[in-house]
Amino acid sequence: MPKKAKPKKSSLGTAVGIGVGIAAATAAAYLLFGPEGKKNRKAISSLSVKIKGDIIEKFEKVKEITEPIYYEIVDEVSKKYSKLKNVDKDELEAVVNDLKSNWKEIIKDAKTTKNKKQS
Structure with a gap:
């Protein structure tokens, strides 16, 4: 009996997943070790860690992260x-504003990291 050929899995999906993972890791690294990293590390609480974790989970489900999608994900998680x-509204607002204000740096760093990985 001849063997059946197995369909190949999409390498595009894998590449997108890797790209999203790189973007999420870059975002976290920028917030912790960027120009204002020392201040950000002091400000990080369990709330902001949980929020960023939820945002990263949502990133992994999205094929491509654009600015409107990024803001939509941040807003969706912040509403939750x-x-x-037991959530301090001022702290929540500060975390959300910080995430939104760092969009350009996050994407710039993600592109740089992605280019280095592809080389």
């Missing part, structure tokens, strides 16, 4: 946390 009683 704003409904919780």
